[in-house]
Amino acid sequence: MAEALVIKNISKRFGGLRAVQDLSFTVKEGETLALIGPNGAGKTTSFNLVTGFYRPDTGSVSVFGREIVGLRPHDVCAHGLARTFQVAKPFGAMTVLANVMTGAFLRDKKPDGARKRAREAIEFVGLTAKEHTPARDLTTIDQRRLEMARALATDPRILLLDEVMAGLNPTEIDQAVALVGKLSKRGLTIVIVEHVMRAIMAVARHIVVLDHGQKIAEGSPNKIVANPDVIRAYLGTGYVHVATPGAT
Amino acid sequence: MWGLRISSMLWLSLLVVVLLVLPLVVTSRFAIDIFIRILLFAFIGVAWNLMGGYAKQLSLGHAAYFGLGAYTSTILQIDFGISPWIGMVAGGVVAMLASLPIGALCFRLRGPYFAISTIATAQVLMLLFLKFRDFAWGAEGTTIPNLGNAPLMMQFEAKAAYYYIALGLLAIGLAITYRIERSWMGYYLVAIGEDEDAAEAIGVNAPKVKREIYMISAFLTALAGTFYVQYIYFIDPNTAFSFNISVEAALVSIVGGVGTLWGPVIGTVLLETTSALLQSWLGSGFGGIQLTVYSLILIGVILWRPTGLLGVFIEAYRRIVRADPSKQAALDG
Numbered sequence: 001m002a003e004a005l006v007i008k009n010i011s012k013r014f015g016g017l018r019a020v021q022d023l024s025f026t027v028k029e030g031e032t033l034a035l036i037g038p039n040g041a042g043k044t045t046s047f048n049l050v051t052g053f054y055r056p057d058t059g060s061v062s063v064f065g066r067e068i069v070g071l072r073p074h075d076v077c078a079h080g081l082a083r084t085f086q087v088a089k090p091f092g093a094m095t096v097l098a099n100v101m102t103g104a105f106l107r108d109k110k111p112d113g114a115r116k117r118a119r120e121a122i123e124f125v126g127l128t129a130k131e132h133t134p135a136r137d138l139t140t141i142d143q144r145r146l147e148m149a150r151a152l153a154t155d156p157r158i159l160l161l162d163e164v165m166a167g168l169n170p171t172e173i174d175q176a177v178a179l180v181g182k183l184s185k186r187g188l189t190i191v192i193v194e195h196v197m198r199a200i201m202a203v204a205r206h207i208v209v210l211d212h213g214q215k216i217a218e219g220s221p222n223k224i225v226a227n228p229d230v231i232r233a234y235l236g237t238g239y240v241h242v243a244t245p246g247a248t
Numbered sequence: 249m250w251g252l253r254i255s256s257m258l259w260l261s262l263l264v265v266v267l268l269v270l271p272l273v274v275t276s277r278f279a280i281d282i283f284i285r286i287l288l289f290a291f292i293g294v295a296w297n298l299m300g301g302y303a304k305q306l307s308l309g310h311a312a313y314f315g316l317g318a319y320t321s322t323i324l325q326i327d328f329g330i331s332p333w334i335g336m337v338a339g340g341v342v343a344m345l346a347s348l349p350i351g352a353l354c355f356r357l358r359g360p361y362f363a364i365s366t367i368a369t370a371q372v373l374m375l376l377f378l379k380f381r382d383f384a385w386g387a388e389g390t391t392i393p394n395l396g397n398a399p400l401m402m403q404f405e406a407k408a409a410y411y412y413i414a415l416g417l418l419a420i421g422l423a424i425t426y427r428i429e430r431s432w433m434g435y436y437l438v439a440i441g442e443d444e445d446a447a448e449a450i451g452v453n454a455p456k457v458k459r460e461i462y463m464i465s466a467f468l469t470a471l472a473g474t475f476y477v478q479y480i481y482f483i484d485p486n487t488a489f490s491f492n493i494s495v496e497a498a499l500v501s502i503v504g505g506v507g508t509l510w511g512p513v514i515g516t517v518l519l520e521t522t523s524a525l526l527q528s529w530l531g532s533g534f535g536g537i538q539l540t541v542y543s544l545i546l547i548g549v550i551l552w553r554p555t556g557l558l559g560v561f562i563e564a565y566r567r568i569v570r571a572d573p574s575k576q577a578a579l580d581g
Binding site for chain 2: 053083090092101102106111114
């Protein structure tokens with residue numbers, strides 16, 4: 001399988017804080033990779049580095065072989081890499097349809113064509129009934145759906161989802177998990193930042209763990225949950241021996 | 249969605265007929281003068297609204313472009329004998345070009361800082377025209393030579409002619425807004441106004457879109473500047489770069505409804521009529537009383553209806569329509 005997204009040695013400092021240090025990982029085409037780690041580990045910063053919102057101090061990011069470091073966010077999106085935001089950012093004054101059409105205009109500048117693309121994306125995430133609702137009136141999960149539809153309307157090959165399940169109740173998490181699975185089946189390469197472990201186990205077969213801006217582990221979900229470094233990062237040193245006797 | 253979606257051509261054509269016939273019926277020069285002011289400021293408001301309303305880039309420096317338009321056509325006319333009709337377009341081009349460096353500076357800032365920086369640009373231009381006397385008459389300004397009835401030099405004996413020019417400008421401004429609102433650009437502008445980062449993330453080149461709409465807005469505002477000095481036969485830096493122009497441009501849109509096709513028009517009709525009537529009723533009384541009443545009305549509107557008066561009309565219309573299901577379909581379509 002081709003390499004969809006290759007991140008090599010990217011670093012970013014904010015003053016004295018090393019937000020991301022020497023981070024490398026590769027996402028294969030069609031796979032779903034989860035990026036996890038405690039709060040402040042640098043997950044969202046990594047997303048911002050990849051999507052052009054921040055410029056890495058060092059390192060390279062390539063999308064299907066094309067270097068994208070230094071491109072502005074809209075150019076990154078035009079290269080087929082779309083994202084959602086941790087705090088949903090709907091265009092509140094616009095209807096759901098207008099929101100998604102705004103994304104669709106990237107590939108088709110004609111309103112009729114964009115409307116058609118937008119309707120497909122809206123149907124895909126299951127928001128068709130609320131097409132004419134102003135985005136500011138949507139519930140949390142529907143705002144997340146809208147964000148996904150808007151990203152989808154830009155016709156991406158890689159989708160970065162930043163905590164799409166935060167703040168959802170268990171039923172809604174199941175719906176969101178199903179939706180991510182559906183996106184993956186469609187052939188999209190997905191990178192997902194998430195705290196909800198149940199969701200990660202359900203969608204990802206490849207996990208990268210960050211702590212203090214560094215990658216501390218990478219592998220399949222089963223390997224990750226047994227990894228002493230991961231347990232230390234999440235729960236503290238005292239718990240490591242409980243999970244893996246003799247490891248300390 | 250954002251504009252008044254009552255697509256009944258009937259109302260529009262009725263409005264057009266009334267506006268065309270108006271100067272034939274009303275002969276009072278005072279009334280025609282008020283109509284011209286309304287049309288002119290509605291046009292400036294429409295030009296401002298493209299950027300300030302749809303994309304929410306609150307400029308308080310549109311006098312810069314009004315003044316550049318006014319000075320370009322006047323200099324071309326007096327120093328080179330070129331017709332203001334050509335000077336008007338030249339002024340628009342000068343304003344467009346000026347908006348590039350001004351935008352490059354001001355768009356680095358967001359929100360209130362952007363607004364303040366735009367005020368500064370208009371003030372700087374005013375000072376330049378005040379100080380460099382050899383270039384354009386300095387603080388004294390100049391009168392525009394009266395040629396009698398010379399339509400090719402944009403001079404007319406009948407006031408009605410100015411009325412029709414202003415009406416034509418407003419029609420152009422509204423047509424451009426209508427086209428933009430329905431195209432990808434309209435969606436991009438509103439998206440930028442709502443959340444610039446989210447817009448960038450879905451492929452909107454925000455700096456480029458802002459630059460382009462600023463150029464269009466500056467071009468149109470400059471046309472108004474040329475028209476205004478031709479109408480009053482006089483130009484000086486304080487008139488051409490007046491802060492009042494900048495404020496009025498924003499105010500009529502805010503009162504009428506920002507980011508809507510008709511908002512600036514409705515806002516101007518209300519504000520200009522009120523201000524003119526107050527002036528004729530109260531002007532001879534206590535000094536400044538008309539301004540006080542005017543300000544109170546303004547505060548009232550903004551407190552009562554911060555989204556602008558157009559919103560009130562649309563809501564009222566919806567309420568009427570909802571009572572009659574047969575009309576509901578027309579509203580959705």
